[in-house]
């Protein structure tokens with residue numbers, strides 16, 4: 001997939017507020033055409049409750065309660081079959097939801113392997129290396145539910161990287177990370193995105209992923 005286009009997209013919950021702030025000032029909602037292309041980095045910044053997670057769910061196809069159109073390589077996604085969504089999510093679209101969705105009773109390694117067994121994208125040694133880079137190697141056998149939220153974020157990021165993708169969608173990926181961990185996560189994400197010539201779309205409510213070059217959009 002080369003591009004994702006938003007045409008006059010607006011969450012249905014915001015219907016009627018098109019002429020009011022923040023919707024009328026948004027660089028995303030109700031724009032005639034907003035195109036995300038790969039490769040490239042995008043940060044979508046906004047205050048709480050303005051729809052960052054909703055936007056991610058719309059792009060990922062998890063929710064359809066929006067007006068306007070989302071197109072992938074020019075095709076409107078609202079007509080996509082379940083099979084097409086499954087293929088897209090397996091091959092082209094990786095997603096880290098804000099709530100991470102780890103299995104708390106499974107170990108860190110098993111959480112990552114649940115995904116990696118489906119994709120066969122990484123070797124166990126590569127996963128351990130990524131855990132090492134994000135300073136979590138010593139937690140590999142811990143239950144994910146016993147990790148801090150910031151540690152869980154790092155595990156969920158590694159899990160999201162265990163697949164091919166053209167677009168990586170990360171919803172507030174560093175909201176619980178300090179500057180040093182933010183930089184480690186950003187370096188890993190940039191490296192993985194560059195390897196795939198992919199685009200990164202990251203949302204932020206304040207603590208932004210430390211990318212060198214990116215287009216900033218205010219939601």
Ligand SMILES: Nc1ncnc2c1ncn2[C@@H]1O[C@H](COP(=O)(O)OP(=O)(O)OP(=O)(O)O)[C@@H](O)[C@H]1O
Pocket residue numbers: 011013046047048049050051052053054055063065098205
């Ligand atoms: N599944 C849903 N169905 C309908 N409306 C929803 C749903 N999820 C969220 N909303 C509404 O959409 C609006 C934006 O919520 P959303 O979670 O997208 O914001 P956000 O910018 O990600 O917030 P935060 O930074 O606090 O996580 C809120 O008014 C919320 O009540």
